[in-house]
Every structure is written in C-alpha cells, then in structure tokens.
Amino acid sequence: MSAETRAFPNAARVALKNERLQGALKHLKEGFQVKRAQAFAGIDDPESLREAARAIRANALSRLDELLVQFEARVNENGGHVHWARDAAEARAIVTRILEERGARAVTKGKSMVTEEIELNAHLTRHGIAPVETDLGEYIIQLRDERPSHIVAPAFHLQRDDVEQSFRANHHALDANRALDSRPALVAEARAIMRRHFEAADAGITGANFLVAETGTAIIVTNEGNGDLTRLLPKTHLVVTSIEKVIPTLGDASLLLRLLTRSATGQVITSYVTFMSGPKRQGDADGPEAFHVVLLDNGRSALLSSPAREILQCIRCGACLNHCPVYGVIGGHAYGAVYSGPLGAALDPGLDGIASTFDLPNASSFCGRCDSVCPVKIPLTKIMRHWRNEAFARGLPSGAFGIGLKLWARFARHPRWYRAAASMTARLLRLSAGKSGRIRSFPILRGWFAVRDLPKPARRSFQSQWGKRHR
Amino acid sequence: MTNSQPDGPRVRVALFVTCLVDMFRPQIGFAAVKLLEQAGCDVEVPAQSCCGQPTYNGGDAKDAAALAKRVIAAFEPYDFIVAPSGSCAGMIRVHYPKLLQDDAEWRARAEKLAAKTHELFSFLVNVRGLKTVTQECKAAVAYHDSCSSLRELGVTKEPRHLLSSISGLRLCEITERETCCGFGGFFSVKYPEVSGRMADDKIADAKGLGAGMIVGGDLGCLMHLAGRIARRGEKLAVRHAAELLAGMTNEPAIGEDFR
Numbered sequence A: 001m002s003a004e005t006r007a008f009p010n011a012a013r014v015a016l017k018n019e020r021l022q023g024a025l026k027h028l029k030e031g032f033q034v035k036r037a038q039a040f041a042g043i044d045d046p047e048s049l050r051e052a053a054r055a056i057r058a059n060a061l062s063r064l065d066e067l068l069v070q071f072e073a074r075v076n077e078n079g080g081h082v083h084w085a086r087d088a089a090e091a092r093a094i095v096t097r098i099l100e101e102r103g104a105r106a107v108t109k110g111k112s113m114v115t116e117e118i119e120l121n122a123h124l125t126r127h128g129i130a131p132v133e134t135d136l137g138e139y140i141i142q143l144r145d146e147r148p149s150h151i152v153a154p155a156f157h158l159q160r161d162d163v164e165q166s167f168r169a170n171h172h173a174l175d176a177n178r179a180l181d182s183r184p185a186l187v188a189e190a191r192a193i194m195r196r197h198f199e200a201a202d203a204g205i206t207g208a209n210f211l212v213a214e215t216g217t218a219i220i221v222t223n224e225g226n227g228d229l230t231r232l233l234p235k236t237h238l239v240v241t242s243i244e245k246v247i248p249t250l251g252d253a254s255l256l257l258r259l260l261t262r263s264a265t266g267q268v269i270t271s272y273v274t275f276m277s278g279p280k281r282q283g284d285a286d287g288p289e290a291f292h293v294v295l296l297d298n299g300r301s302a303l304l305s306s307p308a309r310e311i312l313q314c315i316r317c318g319a320c321l322n323h324c325p326v327y328g329v330i331g332g333h334a335y336g337a338v339y340s341g342p343l344g345a346a347l348d349p350g351l352d353g354i355a356s357t358f359d360l361p362n363a364s365s366f367c368g369r370c371d372s373v374c375p376v377k378i379p380l381t382k383i384m385r386h387w388r389n390e391a392f393a394r395g396l397p398s399g400a401f402g403i404g405l406k407l408w409a410r411f412a413r414h415p416r417w418y419r420a421a422a423s424m425t426a427r428l429l430r431l432s433a434g435k436s437g438r439i440r441s442f443p444i445l446r447g448w449f450a451v452r453d454l455p456k457p458a459r460r461s462f463q464s465q466w467g468k469r470h471r
Numbered sequence B: 001m002t003n004s005q006p007d008g009p010r011v012r013v014a015l016f017v018t019c020l021v022d023m024f025r026p027q028i029g030f031a032a033v034k035l036l037e038q039a040g041c042d043v044e045v046p047a048q049s050c051c052g053q054p055t056y057n058g059g060d061a062k063d064a065a066a067l068a069k070r071v072i073a074a075f076e077p078y079d080f081i082v083a084p085s086g087s088c089a090g091m092i093r094v095h096y097p098k099l100l101q102d103d104a105e106w107r108a109r110a111e112k113l114a115a116k117t118h119e120l121f122s123f124l125v126n127v128r129g130l131k132t133v134t135q136e137c138k139a140a141v142a143y144h145d146s147c148s149s150l151r152e153l154g155v156t157k158e159p160r161h162l163l164s165s166i167s168g169l170r171l172c173e174i175t176e177r178e179t180c181c182g183f184g185g186f187f188s189v190k191y192p193e194v195s196g197r198m199a200d201d202k203i204a205d206a207k208g209l210g211a212g213m214i215v216g217g218d219l220g221c222l223m224h225l226a227g228r229i230a231r232r233g234e235k236l237a238v239r240h241a242a243e244l245l246a247g248m249t250n251e252p253a254i255g256e257d258f259r
Helices: A007-017 A019-025 A028-041 A046-062 A064-077 A088-101 A113-117 A120-126 A136-143 A160-170 A183-200 A226-232 A250-264 A300-304 A309-313 A341-352 A369-373 A380-393 A399-412 A415-433 A446-451 A462-469 B019-024 B026-038 B053-057 B061-075 B086-099 B104-115 B120-127 B147-152 B157-164 B192-208 B219-231 B241-245
Strands: A081-085 A106-109 A130-133 A203-206 A210-212 A217-222 A236-242 A272-276 A290-296 B011-015 B041-044 B080-083 B117-119 B136-144 B167-172 B213-216 B237-240
Touching: A007 A019, A007 B192, A028 A250, A046 A064, A046 A250, A046 A309, A064 A081, A064 A290, A081 A088, A088 A120, A088 A203, A088 A236, A088 A290, A106 A183, A106 A226, A113 A120, A113 A236, A120 A130, A130 A136, A136 A160, A136 A183, A160 A183, A183 A226, A203 A226, A210 A250, A217 A226, A217 A250, A226 A272, A300 A309, A300 A341, A309 A341, A309 A380, A341 A380, A369 A380, A369 B147, A380 B053, A399 A415, A399 B053, A399 B061, A415 A462, A415 B019, A446 B192, A446 B219, A462 B019, A462 B026, B011 B026, B019 B026, B019 B219, B026 B041, B026 B120, B026 B241, B053 B061, B053 B086, B061 B086, B061 B104, B080 B086, B080 B120, B086 B104, B086 B117, B086 B147, B104 B117, B117 B120, B120 B157, B120 B241, B136 B157, B136 B192, B136 B219, B136 B241, B157 B167, B157 B241, B192 B219, B213 B219, B213 B241, B219 B237, B237 B241
Parallel strands: A081 A290, A106 A130, A106 A203, A203 A236, A236 A290, B011 B041, B011 B080, B080 B117, B136 B167, B136 B213, B213 B237
Antiparallel strands: A210 A217, A217 A272
16 A cells, blocks of 8 residues: 555544644534534424435435436526536536636635535636635635635634634735734634625635525525625626535425534524525626536546445535544544545545545444434445445455454354464463553554553453353 | 342343453453343353454455354354343344345344344343342442444443442443544554544543543443553553442452452
8 A cells, every 4th residue: 555545544643643733623512512412402303304304315316317407407597507527627627617718817715615626726726817715714724725624614623823823924914913812803804805805706606505406506505604795796606516416496405404504513594595596687686697507526426326325415514523533533634635524434435546545434433423413314334334345355454454354254253263362362462461460562453552551361261261160 | 139030931041252251351251141140041152253343344244244144053042142242232233134134044044133132231121121230339430331332222221220229339421421432443453543542532531520430331442441541550440330230340450450
C-alpha cells in the first residue's frame, strides 16, 4: 500500500495532539447531540417519521432515472437548463463554460459539498474567475485555504480567535484597533465584506438539499440567508448538485425537511428554506435571468447497483458525524476526504475507490450509533462492512494482518488446535507478565500495547478447568 | 442464593464462554455458570473456539461463515445458548443469519440458533425471570454498556436491575453511556491512539461520578479499559458484572496484581 493510502493513521494521531481542534470538538455534544435530542423529543413517534423518510429516499432511488427525466422536463418548462456531468472534470467544464458564456468573473457561492467534491473553486480560479464563499463557515475556510471539516459546519474545527486571525490577515481594510473578540463582531465584519461581494457578483452558485421532480425545484436550507442573496442578486444562477438528491414531490420534501433540520442542527426549521424553480418570471421583481442545474454522477450510478446503494439515501444532515465517537476525537480533516465520519467511511470508497480509502471503513469500532441516529435509516456499519470485505478480497489489509487473520480463522475452525494455540500464547504472555498482573509489551498485536497493558491470562483456561471438573 | 427462584422446568443451556473469558478470565465463566444454575438451568460447555467476529469484522466473510457453521452445529442441540458477552451473543443472534443468508439450509439453522441465543443478563432476567441476587458489595459501581449489548441487543435495564439488588452497591450512571469506550476488536489494535483516547474519555466519565469500579458485560471492553487504566497508573477496579452478581470477587480485579 502506498504512503498516501495510509495517511489516515498519521493524520488521526496529529489530530489527537492538536489542542485547538480538541477544544473545538468538545462542542459537538452541546452544539449538536443535545440539540438534536431535544428536537426529536418534540415530535410524536420519531421512529415512524424516520421510516417514512427512509421509504421516500429508497423509493426515489429505485425510480431515479424516471425522476431525473421528470425533473429535467420541469426545469426546462420553467425556463431553466439541466446539464449532466459524468464526473468531476465534466462538471467543472460545464460550470466554467456557462460562466464564460455569461461573461461572469465575480461569483458568489452558497454552501455546496458537491462543489467541494469536484474542487470547483481551484478550477475557477485557474480560469480567472473569482469564487467567494458566502456561508460564513465556508468563507472562513476559504480564507484559510482549508477543506470543510464537517458537512454542516465547515469551520467546526476552528475557535473564535482562529477566525479573528484569518480576518485580520485577509481583510486589509480592517482597522487593527477594532475589537473582534466576540461572535457578533466577527459576524458584522464578515457581513460587511460579504455585502460587497453580493452586489458585485455576476453569477451565483448554490448546491441543493433536494431536487423536486414534480416541480423542477431545487431546495436549499440556510440560516444566514446567503443562499437567497447568492441566487437572487446575480444575473445567472447555477445549482451544482448530484443526481441522487431528487425526490418525487413537494410533500416528500416537506417530510424530509422536518427530519433534516432536526437531525442537523436541532432546529424545527432553518431560518431560510428556499425553493428555486427556474429563472425570474415575467413580473418578478428579483431573480436571475438564467437558471442552470448541473447534475453530477461521479460514481453514484455505479453505487446504485452495489451493496453500498443505501448510502445514496443520505440527506447530508451530519448526525452520523456528530454522534460518531471516532469523529468526536479526531474531527473531519483526518479522514483526508471530502466526506468524513461514518458518511465518508460509507461513501468515499464508492467515489474514490477502496485502495485510497481503505482506512475509512476500518477506522470504526462498529459501535452502531450512526445507524441509530440516521434520519433515513442508512445501515452505515453494514456498508462499512461491505467495504471491509472488498478491501480484504483485494488483499488490502497489510500483509501480516491479512495472513494473521486467515491463519487465525484456520485454527478457530478446529477447537482442539485453537485451544492448543491459545494455551501456548497464554503461557508466553504469562512469562512476559512475570509476577505482575499485566503485560506491558509483546512482539505481536503491538497496537494493543502502544497505549495499554494487557491483563495476564489465566494459568488454565476455562475449558480446561471445566473439562477437569466434568470428566 | 437467589431470593426469587424462577419457576418452571429446568432447561439445558450451552455456555458460549467466549475466547477472551476462556483464556483471560475463567472466573467470569464460572460466575455465569453459577448464576445460570441459580436460575434453574443445567449448564453444559460444548467444545468451542470463537464465534468468528474478528474475521467477520476484518472483512473475511468466507472464513467467518465457515466458523459460524461450526458453532451452529455444536450448539444447536441445546435449549438455549448463553454468552457472558453482548458482542459474541450479538454475533450469533444478529449476524449469523445475515452471514449465511445465501444458503437456505444454513440460514434456517442460523435463524433457529439465533432465536435461542442470549446475552447472559438478558437471559437471566427476561427468559428465566431472575429478579434479584443475594450478594453484598460495598462499592460505587459504574455500569459500562457495550455497544453490542446496548444497540444490537437492547440490553440496558437487565444488568442494572440485577446489580441494584446487591446490598451495599451504589450504581452510578455514566454520563455518556451511549458512547463507545473505543475497544471495537481489532479497531483497538489498528488505531490504538484513537481507541486510547476514547477509553480515556470513558474512564474520566466514570471517575467523575466517584465510581470506584467499572463493571460491564463484555470482557473485550473491560480488558481495554483496565489495560488503559493500568498504563496510566490510575486507580479504578474493573470487573465483569457477573463476578459481582455471583459473589465471586475474591480474585483481583482485571489486570490487577495477584496477591
């Protein structure tokens, strides 16, 4: 395996030692877990709601081709255009072409993980187009040239003074004596800067939380209103999203929205829920003249016919990240991929291939909490297990581990051999322990001894003691 | 000794002792036998190795299926199969039928076995109606839910119920009881620093409650926690809850020096 594929263990170690990150991660509980729990306590029978949401998403995936065609027809009727992108390169090319045709140089962007996935900003910059992120978290990480560490809260890994530092380094008109030591002060500063970008933008790019087939509507949820300004002020609006976001009806959207906001931020509803169905109509006071929807596949239709299919049900609420004990101690960047946490562990191998993402589905204790909080009941651990099987079949676990596992399984199939081998191992471990009740190091399973001792095995196994008593 | 002797005929129970109990802490096996006998069971121990979970979680479904078939063949003659572990019981109850789903005959046998396989505490309380034990233990004890017991099998009240009947025992509720301790089988070996940090958080949680002991139903979690406590030089005893329930606490706690 190449060094890059095993970047995760190292990145995780670095993250564990990053005290600023650790400080930020402490807020996962009150920031997300508690709020979600409170929001769910306020609805009757959340389990039925989850099941209904799962059924909507599963049904949509089973009719994906039909719904996408319907969505395209409605968008066309509404005066917009739909573009199909097989992969990231095609999506980037489509977006760049539209912007160039429209003569757009300044572009505002609403939050969109799909544009992160296709690395759109770097591409646009290379083509002389200046994209500005308008979601506050996205804007901050754009200033810092970082990736989002969380799909809902992109700058979750940062603390207030990190943000202050970034503003002072990048906002050259900012008075050095002005205090930026509170959240409202930071927001006011960002808002002032952002306002100028909104006014100057030639085009706006947003993502979509859902696409509604029956109306040709793209829906986004935001709390900052930046999505609306991104869509409404420039002459051109592009929605860049992926094919699996489509659902049949507005009624489906309404049910899914109830779960999305509660699962994501614990809100009954976000400050803004925006329904975007084409360009400005005759008589509309505001709105874009041109409306384009770019639909990205990038491996998704292949996933549709794989055992990982259910990951495409995901509505990107982030609840699995917020409740994941591994994400909770290392944050999102250590995953080294656009999508982190259990979502990433289940999705990234499908998008990027298992060879480069081997660690992600393996770096789970299979505690199952992600499964239990997912609003659309994606069996995340089941999908991670599928990727582990794929990896094992390709001989991806490092040589010694794979061979060890095989050898161990061979022994385990023969209880007598197994007991003989266990007894020998126990004897060696007892020798290492000496008079102490535990072992501090041993030549195999070094990972165990890296952070903990091993209790000393018994002098005689249960089965041998039992056999003696019951002969 | 029990206050509430369960009614009904005696049943034939096969103890699935688990690899870790077999090798590291046989007294948990004997404690389980004692409790099962108190609950009106005749206990037998068929020759056994492992449920196959390490291979299954390692991505080797083929070898795991071969192991599952061995376990099914060895254990299906009994009325019930009981394991002092939510993780191994969950493997048989929840995962064997999935593992063998493509083979009609074996799937049927797996489903039959799954239906009569139980984690120790849930079996004692829900199947055998054991309500209380007559034991004494003066300690503040934090019960650690293993993820498999908690989420896979839904076993939460049963061990707490039984532990509460021990006279002198003060049961503490871990604040983040739904959060994994970081064991996760090979996860603990492959990603030791991540796993260790998760253990530290769990240990701090228990210590913050003033608990002097962590007990649980899965030796994997307990060895991981005890090993981390020892490495950090902290003082917190770790035991399987069955040891307290059966009054078998003469031996040192997990990883402590033998006296």
